Amino acid sequence: MSRATVLKGTGGVWHVRLADGEIRQAAMRGRLKQNEGESLKLAVGDDVEIEGVDGASWAISAILPRRSVLARRAPGTAYGERVVAANIDEVIVVFAAAKPDPHERMLDRFLVIAAANEIPARIVVNKVELVANGAAQARFGEYERIGYPVHYTSVKTRAGLDELRDMLAGRVSALTGPSGVGKSSLLNSIYPGLDLRVGEISESVNKGRHTTVGAEMHPLPNGGYVMDTPGLREVGTWGLDANDLAACFIEFRPFLGECRFGDCRHLVEPDCGVRTAVEQGQISAARYESYSRLLEDLVGQKARG
Numbered sequence: 001m002s003r004a005t006v007l008k009g010t011g012g013v014w015h016v017r018l019a020d021g022e023i024r025q026a027a028m029r030g031r032l033k034q035n036e037g038e039s040l041k042l043a044v045g046d047d048v049e050i051e052g053v054d055g056a057s058w059a060i061s062a063i064l065p066r067r068s069v070l071a072r073r074a075p076g077t078a079y080g081e082r083v084v085a086a087n088i089d090e091v092i093v094v095f096a097a098a099k100p101d102p103h104e105r106m107l108d109r110f111l112v113i114a115a116a117n118e119i120p121a122r123i124v125v126n127k128v129e130l131v132a133n134g135a136a137q138a139r140f141g142e143y144e145r146i147g148y149p150v151h152y153t154s155v156k157t158r159a160g161l162d163e164l165r166d167m168l169a170g171r172v173s174a175l176t177g178p179s180g181v182g183k184s185s186l187l188n189s190i191y192p193g194l195d196l197r198v199g200e201i202s203e204s205v206n207k208g209r210h211t212t213v214g215a216e217m218h219p220l221p222n223g224g225y226v227m228d229t230p231g232l233r234e235v236g237t238w239g240l241d242a243n244d245l246a247a248c249f250i251e252f253r254p255f256l257g258e259c260r261f262g263d264c265r266h267l268v269e270p271d272c273g274v275r276t277a278v279e280q281g282q283i284s285a286a287r288y289e290s291y292s293r294l295l296e297d298l299v300g301q302k303a304r305g
């Protein structure tokens with residue numbers, strides 16, 4: 001029996017990696033398979049035990065306890081949780097200072113998904129050499145103020161790359177963000193020769209097939225993994241409850257107990273702690289705007305079924 005980590009799964013075959021770096025292909029053992037549909041379903045990032053079968057192949061015989069899960073919830077069903085990935089230590093959201101121009105509302109969507117899954121998030125602002133000194137810091141400073149670590153990087157000048165390498169070492173990081181911001185370039189500059197491509201599984205690869213494009217773990221030379229998690233950004237499809245949304249804006253949390261109504265949605269209700277905090281400048285108007293737009297999306301989605 002050996003311990004291994006699940007890197008990816010394709011058509012019932014799971015690629016798992018042993019502690020010494022050896023990669024094997026393994027199938028789920030029947031006994032575990034019966035739990036399908038319930039919470040115990042194998043996911044990328046899982047730590048597992050594998051056993052030899054007839055000296056020829058490998059089978060996954062146990063899933064070890066998870067440190068975290070990134071899960072989509074299907075509203076209204078008891079077992080409606082699909083685990084997208086397990087054991088992510090941190091979500092790293094990458095944006096560019098320019099080209100493409102950063103889109104704060106989209107950033108907020110990524111941060112909400114991380115918060116909803118209780119996974120810490122970190123922000124990387126790449127391509128900083130394209131904007132004036134301090135411009136990126138001014139634009140993203142609000143995120144630092146509310147408690148998110150923000151890193152300013154440039155693949156061109158190598159600014160911030162050493163620090164980012166230290167952040168990735170020894171842990172499982174889910175790297176995400178819009179395409180074209182430099183995710184692959186960052187990884188390839190930090191780990192030359194590794195040829196990592198984040199988000200390389202393009203939709204076209206899977207068009208016409210009924211498999212969902214899954215997450216994939218890339219082992220890093222100095223320990224740890226970078227996980228590629230396609231499709232992270234559509235908050236609505238994660239089945240979030242509208243009533244839980246406000247707490248996913250982490251700086252709203254201290255004010256949530258100050259609303260007159262326990263089920264306050266912080267829109268038009270009187271004596272709302274969140275809106276008071278916005279008026280007093282303790283919550284930024286932009287983040288509040290993100291919140292109300294996202295809430296609208298979630299409520300609209302529910303109404304449409």
Ligand code: GDP
Nearest residue numbers: 126127154155156178179180181182183184185
């Ligand atoms: P991904 O889709 O997020 O993986 O983005 P890529 O790594 O493919 O990068 C998209 C484009 O941005 C490529 O043309 C890169 O050469 C370019 N790029 C990446 N990092 C930087 C940077 O720090 N500065 C500038 N100016 N361009 C960059």
Ligand code: ZN
Nearest residue numbers: 259264266272
């Ligand atoms: Zn309120």
